[in-house]
Amino acid sequence: MAERTKYILDEADMPARWYNVIPDLPEPPPPPLHPGTREPIGPDDLAPLFPQALIAQEVTTERYVDIPEEVQDVYRLWRPSPLFRARRLEKALGTPARIYYKYEGVSPVGSHKPNTAVPQAFYNAAEGVARLTTETGAGQWGSALAFACATFGLECEVWQVRASYDQKPYRKLMMETFGATVHPSPSELTASGRAILAADPGSTGSLGIAISEAVEQAAQAENTRYALGSVLNHVLLHQTIIGEEALKQFELAGDTPDVLVGCTGGGSNFGGLAFPFLREKLAGRMDPVIRALEPAACPTLTRGKYAYDFGDTAGLTPLLKMHTLGHDFIPDPIHAGGLRYHGMSPLISHIYELGLIEALAIGQEDCFAAGVKFARTEGIIPAPEPTHALAACIQEALRCKETGEEKVILTALCGHAHLDLPAYGAYLAGDISDHALPDEVLAKSLAGLP
Amino acid sequence: MAERTKYILDEADMPARWYNVIPDLPEPPPPPLHPGTREPIGPDDLAPLFPQALIAQEVTTERYVDIPEEVQDVYRLWRPSPLFRARRLEKALGTPARIYYKYEGVSPVGSHKPNTAVPQAFYNAAEGVARLTTETGAGQWGSALAFACATFGLECEVWQVRASYDQKPYRKLMMETFGATVHPSPSELTASGRAILAADPGSTGSLGIAISEAVEQAAQAENTRYALGSVLNHVLLHQTIIGEEALKQFELAGDTPDVLVGCTGGGSNFGGLAFPFLREKLAGRMDPVIRALEPAACPTLTRGKYAYDFGDTAGLTPLLKMHTLGHDFIPDPIHAGGLRYHGMSPLISHIYELGLIEALAIGQEDCFAAGVKFARTEGIIPAPEPTHALAACIQEALRCKETGEEKVILTALCGHAHLDLPAYGAYLAGDISDHALPDEVLAKSLAGLP
Known part of the structure; x- marks a missing residue:
């Protein structure tokens, strides 16, 4: 028997609970505020927009929330999703690192959403x-x-x-x-x-x-x-099934990640994979470095301000304490459309402020180079968003090649690029640039924030 | 534990041999002929086009061919592919039939190819x-x-x-x-x-x-x-891994198909699923009806002539005994591009002549209606090609609803439609018609055949 390429959980082993990281944090995240009163909002403020069950999940202090059987039934159309060991990429890089990717592109629409x-x-x-x-x-x-x-x-x-x-x-x-x-x-x-x-x-x-x-x-x-589709606590809660599955799959693999990398737009893909591993880290059962990757064109965590801001342009939402570039900031039209949000999940922002995760911004050229290398070795053409994490993953693996370290790297491959192929066409034609955000544009946008 | 949605084989249980149906047939298929001499061609005639190993596989009389470890290693990037039980579709149809689909869209390019x-x-x-x-x-x-x-x-x-x-x-x-x-x-x-x-x-x-x-x-x-990519014996041989996996998965499911439906263009998707089941049928271990579905626009098996014809337009290939509409026949531009071939695999043609399989032609409107129903219940938007088999599958399931029969239907879902979405757009806009081939066009095209 050859070494394994992927680790598949049986349907019967699909996690039946989502994980809420909040009760395990040293302090809770700051609450959303009503823009008029600047008082914390209550359930009634959200009732015109969301059903009661989701409002309850938004503010719950329970560590676990049961996944309804009807939801599990639909999840089983594609879940549990596979955890791959990227042996062919490792070989192409000549790295002693062991690279794993949790692949969400198997869903009906091709992503974790x-x-x-x-x-x-x-x-x-x-x-x-x-x-x-x-x-x-x-x-x-x-x-x-x-x-x-x-x-x-x-x-x-x-x-x-x-x-x-x-x-x-x-x-x-x-x-x-x-x-x-x-x-x-x-x-x-x-x-x-x-x-x-x-x-x-x-x-x-x-x-x-x-x-x-x-x-x-x-x-x-x-x-x-x-x-x-992202940003809010209940959205990130639902996504934790990714990390819960990955933990079980690492048990099957008999391995433990040293570094976890994921891309961040609103934060749900990253949080979904990272939070269950963060629980293990906080409990002292493992100690992975957890790293968020964002585009240099929209560097919310690395260059934004941690402040109360609106989630939308017109100012109809509650004020959220988050890393933001300003609610009227419009990033360059990079192909990673899912990473072009002016803000960041308040929960991820809070965890970043607590020093529990790292963040790094990266340019588009390295991302697409990583995407092409991945496609030609592992067969999956990654969506532009997760190429940010793959580029960081490849950088880490190449560092290991120099140092000889056998690090275990886990990356969130949140989707494929079937409907984003023109982005690869632009890259292959030489029409991609890094789109780093100029200091003066950033300063102007941040000036409007409290 | 809920009833299962899918049956997944472990990598270790992936079949390690392809199956060659020829030795199990009551008589071998007619050989390809040299267009000049009209004598059976030999390996030397094929050497300019194919490597020796594939030429050997094209004519082998061995029942099984080992899959090289290097090939298995790449197969494991997506194989074994899942066998789904279409419970949500069954429920929407209100049928007592049990519908299974073997899904090849999990491959890197989204099909069985x-x-x-x-x-x-x-x-x-x-x-x-x-x-x-x-x-x-x-x-x-x-x-x-x-x-x-x-x-x-x-x-x-x-x-x-x-x-x-x-x-x-x-x-x-x-x-x-x-x-x-x-x-x-x-x-x-x-x-x-x-x-x-x-x-x-x-x-x-x-x-x-x-x-x-x-x-x-x-x-x-x-x-x-x-x-x-299709038509030839070695191509169909390689595709039999689909059917070999499906047989193992039916064992896991504790079920046996009564009807097997697959779409046919050149025949490789259909043969890949059907041949291992045909072996079981010929050996008396099960007795499924095996049905090929083709578009009414290109009805090779149902309305073509069983004759020696070229595989290409310019007449550069050997002559193949197959069901053909004539090598210069150009079918209507239906969206199921993979089913627009003028001929048919000689092996499938021979098996059809032996009466071991059935064939049916179907119009485009029923196909897309089936595709949309499938997408909205099972989540996968099927490629235009396998909607032909899905439409037949739904017809069979609705007959079961009338008769009360609990038939077990297996269909080959050979790919998804991510890169064919404009076809669905045309259907939703009412711009799809059946494209049945007119008698006079068919007669004119067949007139040129021997």
């Missing part, structure tokens, strides 16, 4: 909601919610950033195949959208604007709620 | 070949060979039908990401291509023309061989 879309659709359906609204950029989150809504018989209405709506029709077609309605944002359908279009009829939109439109619609329309 | 691309690249590399040429239509086969060549350090040169090259840039980008060179066909690079362009400078190409270009290049260029 359905891990939270499915429970969000389930809890809304269970409370009688008929329709969900959301925003999406490149479309990973929108297609995940479209799939989840199809599964539980909900209508799904998506505002997609117009630049992506026009340039990336495949994601829109995926959402429509799952039965969703997709609008380009800004749209004439909401006051937020109309205000933007009045000021700039040719606006190509932004994630912050699309959030404003979806939130506004959910707050006003009957029997309609809003769903967010 | 790498099952043969990998061994083809391996045997060529082992015999010192430096470069492979091939043709591709929509691009599934070209991207599989590009991936396989990257794995074994071979150059890969692909002639892609110009209509697809222009309309479906994502597949070309995938091939290029794996390191392949892609030419639109017809091209100025070959005599075959130049002849077509001289007659019709605006030619958008065909699979037959692209085969001519790739074969011509392989026969002339140094240290270069040709690779074919």
Whole structure:
């Protein structure tokens, strides 16, 4: 028998609980504030947007939350997801390091997003909601919610950033195949959208604007709620099934990670893999370095300010204490659309402030070089977002080659690039640059923050 | 514990041999003929195109062929592939039938094609070949060979039908990401291509023309061989790992198929799943109905002639005894590009003539309706090709609903539609018709055959 390529859990061994990291932290994260009163918000403030079950999960102090059987049933369409040992990449690099990747591209839409879309659709359906609204950029989150809504018989209405709506029709077609309605944002359908279009009829939109439109619609329309694909506590909670599975798979492998790397946009992919390992670290059962990777074009953790800011452009959301570049910051149009968010999960931000994780920003050229190397050795063409983590992983493996260290590296491969292939085309044609954020642009954007 | 959604084999249980159905048939298939002498061709006739190992596999009478360890090592990047029980589809249909699907979309390129691309690249590399040429239509086969060549350090040169090259840039980008060179066909690079362009400078190409270009290049260029993605015995041999795995998975499920449905273009997906079950049927160990599904636009088995014909347009290949619509037949541009081949695997054709399998042609509207229903229940958006089998599967399940029969249906889900989403867009917009082949067009095309 050859050495193993992948570690697969049986369906019966799929974790039946999500993990909430908050009770294990030395102190709790600062609460969201009402923008008018600047007092901590309560459940009633969130009720127009979210069902009670999700509001309860947002603020729970329980360490574990049971995964409903109906959600597990849908998860089993692709979960448990595989943990791979990247033997062919290791060989190509000539490194003594052992590289593992947890692959979420096996989901119906090709990323980790359905891990939270499915429970969000389930809890809304269970409370009688008929329709969900959301925003999406490149479309990973929108297609995940479209799939989840199809599964539980909900209508799904998506505002997609117009630049992506026009340039990336495949994601829109995926959402429509799952039965969703997709609008380009800004749209004439909401006051937020109309205000933007009045000021700039040719606006190509932004994630912050699309959030404003979806939130506004959910707050006003009957029997309609809003769903967010990252940033919030309950979203990260749902994603912890990734890390819980990975822990079991490392047991099968008889190995323990020394370094864990994941990319961060809103933080849900990173948190999903990292939090269960952070629990083990805090309990003294292992001691991995945990490292967040972000694009140099949108360096929230490494160069943003830790301050209260809005989650959207129009200022309709509560104020969140997070690392932010300013809620009207619009990053360069890098291909890693999922990492182009001005803020960061408040929970990840808090954990970063506590010194429990590291962060590093990286340019686009190294990312795509890593993506191509990975594709040609491991066969999977990684989405632009996780190439940030892969580039860091390869750097670490090459350091090991110099030092001779047999480090164990774990990376979150949160999706494939089937619908992002033009990004690889641009890289192969030499049309990718690093897009590092200029100091003066950053300073100007941060100046507006408290 | 809930009922199982999928049956996963451990890597250690991956079959280590391919199955050759020929020795188990009541009579062997008619041999390929040299177009000049009309005598059976020998190994020397194939040597300019294929390595010795593959020529030996093309004519072997051994029942089993060992899978080289190097090939198994690459297979393990995605194999064993899952066998799913389509419980959510069953529930939506309200059928007492039990529906299973063997899913090949988990491969790096999203289809079953790498099952043969990998061994083809391996045997060529082992015999010192430096470069492979091939043709591709929509691009599934070209991207599989590009991936396989990257794995074994071979150059890969692909002639892609110009209509697809222009309309479906994502597949070309995938091939290029794996390191392949892609030419639109017809091209100025070959005599075959130049002849077509001289007659019709605006030619958008065909699979037959692209085969001519790739074969011509392989026969002339140094240290270069040709690779074919379907039709031939060795290709179907490699694909039998699908059926061998499925047999083991049915043992895990404690079930036995009554009906097996698969789509047929060149025949490799269908043969790959069906042949191991046909062995069991011939040995009296089970008795499934085995049914091939083809598009009404290209009804090779159901309306073609069983005759000796060329595999390509220019007449560069040996003559193959097969069900054919004529080697210059150009089917309507249906979205199931993989089913638009004028001929059929000689082995499948022979088995059909022996009465061991059934065949049925189906229109495009039923196919896409089945694809959408499947996506919204099972989460996977099926490639246009396997929607033919899914439509038949759903018909069978609905018959069971009427009769109350608890039939067990197995279908080959050979790939996903991530790079075919515009086809779903056309269906949702009402722009899909059945494309049944008119009698007079068929009669004219068949008139040229012996």
